[in-house]
Amino acid sequence: MENFTMYDECNENFDPLFSDDMFNISSDDFSMDDDSDIILTSIKDWFNLPSTTNPDDILDTYSDEIPLNRKEWLIQDSPSQRYRAPRLFEFLILLLRKSHYESYASFTDQSKGIFQVHRPDKIAELWQAVKSRQSQQKMTYDKFARAIRWYYKSNLMQKTNTRYTFQFSSKTLEKYFIDENNNSSTNLLL
C-alpha cells in the first residue's frame, strides 16, 4: 500500500495544510453502481459495520458520515512549533484542500478564491467540533457565516453577496495559496 501516510506526532515534517492524502474519500467511493463484494467489504470494514449489513442500507445511512480526525485540523504555529486549533479562515483553507470534504464545500473559481458551501449544516457542525473557543450552544450556519462576515472588515475575505458563496481576498490568496502560474509559494505557514 503505497502513498499511505499516517500522522505522527513526532514527525516534524507533518504539515496539516498538506495532509490531503491522510485519507481520501470521494463520493465515488460509495457508488452502489459497482456492487462488487470487494467494495462493499471495504465500506463495511471502514465503518465497522457487521458483514451482514444489507448493501442497500449502506449508501443511505453511511455515505454522509465522514469520521472526524481532529489531528488533520491542527495548525502548527510558526515560531513555537506548537499545535493549536485553527482560526476560522484557516479552517476554511484546510477544508477546501481536503478532497474528502468536497461534498461540504469546494472552489468554484480557485484562482479568485471563490468557493461555495454545499452542506451548510454539516460545515457548521464540523467547525463547532474543530474550533478553539468552545461553548455550550450549537454552532449554526448563520453564526458561522457571521464570523466570516467579520473578515470583510479586516480584508481577509470579501463579499460575494451570493447564496452560500464566499471569497478570499487577494491579500489572503497571496499569503496562503500557491501561485500555480509561477509556482512561487509565498507564506505557506499559518
Add this chain to the structure above:
DNA sequence: GGCGGAACGC
C-alpha cells in the same frame, strides 16, 4: 439568505 451593529465572553 446576506448584511452588519451591538453586547458579550474567553
Add this chain to the structure above:
DNA sequence: GCGTTCCGCC
C-alpha cells in the same frame, strides 16, 4: 483580538 450570540433590516 477573535469570534459568538442575537437580531433587525434588506
